[in-house]
Amino acid sequence: MDPFPQAALDEIARSVGAAAVEALAELPSTSRYTKERADAIAATLPYVIVAQRQTAGRGRGDNAWHATDGALTFTAVFDQASLLIPLQRWPQASLMTAVAVAEALETLVPDESIFVKWPNDIYCRGRKLCGILLERTDSPRPMLHLGIGVNVNNSLAAAPQEVQDRAISLVEMSHQDFFLPDVLLAILQRMQANFALCERSLVPLADAWRSRCLLWGRKVEIQSGEQTIAGICGGIDDSGALLVDSPAGVRRILAGVVTRF
Structure with missing residues (x-):
């Protein structure tokens, strides 16, 4: 079964006003993909690319992101015309996105409390559930690449012990699988809402990130x-x-x- 049916991707694009939402079977890194193709995708923003399998995902610095089949790994790309927040507040987009991811995931596991580890990680039960990587390119014009990796249907039982000790997935918490396009849509909708809230000021989200501060x-x-x-x-x-x-x-x-x- 295709985890990302084209009809589902089209519906996501329509729901969040994206110019394109695409899925590929495998990529080394969705953010590397968008940065290398910045010129090509600049005409279709906002743009979202999903990888069913990501083989060389990374976090901040040289940190690797361990992702197996069933994880949700994607990058959303915006420019000044497609992102409501002004250029000078782009660095805070990782925190806005972190709150959005936490809010979205809590709708899927409503009995859990989900926290933000400043500025860009999501934790539950003391273990990492999601990582966010914000990067910027400036050619052909300023573009913001928000790379997000969420442990959804991927069991971490076969992961290295250090990963098992510090990471967790939605399936392990809820003992049920999730339809990945639904998770993607929930996150993108919350991102859209939080960016709109912060169009003029960060204050509307301040209580949300304070209350979730791990x-x-x-x-x-x-x-x-x-x-x-x-x-x-x-x-x-x-x-x-x-x-x-x-x-x-x-x-x-x-x-x-x-x-x-």
Whole structure:
């Protein structure tokens, strides 16, 4: 059975106003695919590409994304004309998307609480459920590539032990399979709604990401540029910055990688 029937893809495109929603059997990385074809897809934005199997997915930096059959891996591409939020707030799109994914997945597993690990990971039961990678290209014009990988119907039983210890999938939580196009549509609809909310300000989403902040109250270590900042996380402020109470005082971190929590 085709996991992404063309009729389902067409309905998703119609529902979210995408110019194209496509699925391929296998790709090394959906974000690599869109970046390498930026010139070609620039005329069909918003554009969404789904890979039934992703063989070389990655997260931030050099991190690999372990994805087996049954995972939902896709990249959504926007430009300034197709994305409601202004260019200067594009860096916060990963946090807006993280909230959208958490909200969408909670409709599928309503008995679970789903959290955001600033700025771009989704956790449930203390384990990683989804990763988000935001990248930008500037030719032929500024384009935002939002790569999303969700553990949906993929069992992690055969994954390396370290992956089993820190990751979880929807099927393992609910003991039922999901129709992947339904999951994709739910996420894209929430992304669309959250981008619309943040057209003029990030404040409308601030309560949502504060209430879902996985790191709140924890000892954290953040690599921000050349700096390593350690302290107690005080949550996420209205601008999307992570607040860390360090020995030098409260630090506002707008971009960085959480290396310990």
